[in-house]
Amino acid sequence: MKITVIGTGYVGLTLGAGLANLGNEVCCLDVIEEKIAKLKSGKIPFFEPELDSLVDQNVKAKRLFFTNHKKEAIEHGQVIFIAVGTPSQKDKDGKFIDDIDLGYIDGAARDIATYASEYKLIVTKSTVPIGTAERIKKVIAEMTPKEGIVGGQKKSFDFDIASNPEFLREGAAIRDFENPDRIIIGVETEKAKALMTQLYQPLQRIGRPIVFTDIKSAEMIKYAANAMLATRISFMNELSRLCEKTGADIKEVARGIGLDDRIGPRFLQAGAGYGGSCFPKDVRGFIATAKQHGLDFSLLKVVDTINEKQKESLLPKIKKLVGDVKEKKIAIWGLSFKPKTDDIREATSLVLIHQLLKEGAQIQVYDPKAMENVRAYFSEQQRTGNGLSLMSDAYACVQDADCVVLVTEWNEFRLIDLSKVSGLVKQKNFVDGRNMYDPEEMKKLGFQYIGVGRGIGRGKII
Numbered sequence: 001m002k003i004t005v006i007g008t009g010y011v012g013l014t015l016g017a018g019l020a021n022l023g024n025e026v027c028c029l030d031v032i033e034e035k036i037a038k039l040k041s042g043k044i045p046f047f048e049p050e051l052d053s054l055v056d057q058n059v060k061a062k063r064l065f066f067t068n069h070k071k072e073a074i075e076h077g078q079v080i081f082i083a084v085g086t087p088s089q090k091d092k093d094g095k096f097i098d099d100i101d102l103g104y105i106d107g108a109a110r111d112i113a114t115y116a117s118e119y120k121l122i123v124t125k126s127t128v129p130i131g132t133a134e135r136i137k138k139v140i141a142e143m144t145p146k147e148g149i150v151g152g153q154k155k156s157f158d159f160d161i162a163s164n165p166e167f168l169r170e171g172a173a174i175r176d177f178e179n180p181d182r183i184i185i186g187v188e189t190e191k192a193k194a195l196m197t198q199l200y201q202p203l204q205r206i207g208r209p210i211v212f213t214d215i216k217s218a219e220m221i222k223y224a225a226n227a228m229l230a231t232r233i234s235f236m237n238e239l240s241r242l243c244e245k246t247g248a249d250i251k252e253v254a255r256g257i258g259l260d261d262r263i264g265p266r267f268l269q270a271g272a273g274y275g276g277s278c279f280p281k282d283v284r285g286f287i288a289t290a291k292q293h294g295l296d297f298s299l300l301k302v303v304d305t306i307n308e309k310q311k312e313s314l315l316p317k318i319k320k321l322v323g324d325v326k327e328k329k330i331a332i333w334g335l336s337f338k339p340k341t342d343d344i345r346e347a348t349s350l351v352l353i354h355q356l357l358k359e360g361a362q363i364q365v366y367d368p369k370a371m372e373n374v375r376a377y378f379s380e381q382q383r384t385g386n387g388l389s390l391m392s393d394a395y396a397c398v399q400d401a402d403c404v405v406l407v408t409e410w411n412e413f414r415l416i417d418l419s420k421v422s423g424l425v426k427q428k429n430f431v432d433g434r435n436m437y438d439p440e441e442m443k444k445l446g447f448q449y450i451g452v453g454r455g456i457g458r459g460k461i462i
């Protein structure tokens with residue numbers, strides 16, 4: 001099939017390469033010229049394991065190509081996926097608010113309306129508020145009236161719309177594309193259903209379930225799934241605070257409740273809060289959608305508040321160990337919002353770095369993949385070199401540190417030689433924001449150690 005994907009971010013590029021690998025002819029469109037230039041020269045603009053070889057293979061097989069020419073891209077695909085960003089809107093101080101910015105979605109819809117001249121199936125891959133498919137239809141209808149065309153307006157074309165939300169996880173995107181738990185597709189015509197069935201047949205053949213539903217339910221399923229996962233995380237984070245007060249150990253509690261079949265073991269890890277480009281904005285977006293329909297989604301408001309508090313909870317732990325952080329050297333391991341990605345959108349590390357800079361600390365940071373993004377983020381804010389040093393590796397990062405803080409649980413840190421670390425630091429203080437290490441082992445190495453929710457149970461260190 002001939003497919004167009006609008007937007008070559010984490011989702012669009014994975015989808016484009018994945019669909020090409022299933023034998024389709026895929027054109028990926030992006031408005032950022034450098035991104036397309038990079039892709040054309042064989043480079044991937046961000047880090048995602050195995051994506052480079054999948055792209056390379058399919059480019060060589062002439063099933064995948066990239067462009068920033070909208071006309072060429074829109075004319076190419078009978079099925080057009082919209083995979084552009086849907087960020088939270090910001091207030092005048094630059095702070096995120098609940099409402100979602102649908103500007104990129106509207107832009108993509110206008111581009112389709114401008115250049116399409118024959119039947120198209122338009123599929124939203126982006127995570128969007130319930131009702132967005134209707135909005136896209138309206139944008140296109142306004143630009144391409146069926147009757148009464150006046151100067152400058154374009155002829156209408158036939159199209160269907162479908163919602164096919166994305167559930168991939170950064171760091172495992174290819175695996176998730178090739179082996180999804182389920183494929184959710186919202187449609188309103190038989191033609192759209194037939195095209196989507198044909199497209200996903202190879203995955204259906206290997207037993208992956210396709211769930212056809214109406215469009216609004218499909219849009220809702222994506223928000224509901226992320227809201228449920230975020231709720232589990234905030235529940236565990238709130239519980240971790242109670243563990244700290246009462247002396248229970250959150251890891252023991254998680255294991256104990258996770259063995260209950262009705263609960264299950266996944267998404268029960270307490271930590272330093274969730275970040276990324278999905279959970280935070282999708283929870284806020286869901287709250288906004290509820291509000292637009294006259295409902296107060298109070299549960300999710302609390303989920304969001306707990307998460308914000310959790311992101312700020314590392315600094316008090318550092319202070320418990322080193323006192324005032326002014327002039328103290330704080331080493332941070334892990335900057336991406338989670339391991340195996342270079343994505344730092346709404347990452348906990350950024351919250352901590354801002355807090356520490358404000359209090360006059362000297363910060364040394366290291367991440368296996370996110371250094372470039374962190375450099376770009378802070379040089380935009382003119383903060384690099386000004387209390388913040390980007391280090392070349394995990395050991396250089398802890399040199400002379402008064403406290404080491406693990407923020408993102410990359411495997412590299414799991415495999416680290418902790419006795420070497422204990423010889424490099426100035427003071428043996430450790431805040432483990434992801435409960436990666438064994439408190440007893442840390443104690444043996446002479447560290448004062450604070451994890452998350454590790455009261456006096458197994459980790460009776462502090």
Ligand SMILES: NC(=O)c1ccc[n+]([C@@H]2O[C@H](COP(=O)([O-])OP(=O)(O)OC[C@H]3O[C@@H](n4cnc5c(N)ncnc54)[C@H](O)[C@@H]3O)[C@@H](O)[C@H]2O)c1
Pocket residue numbers: 006007008009010011012029030031032035083084085086104107108111125126127128166167168169170277278
């Ligand atoms: N990243 C994830 O893990 C993930 C997972 C599931 C769902 N999603 C959802 O998928 C969507 C995309 O996420 P992402 O992380 O890939 O975003 P991203 O910001 O990495 O990429 C979006 C891309 O769209 C491009 N773009 C914007 N307007 C365009 C237009 N009119 N024409 C062509 N290109 C355009 C941008 O230049 C950018 O490269 C979002 O709605 C997100 O919530 C993301």
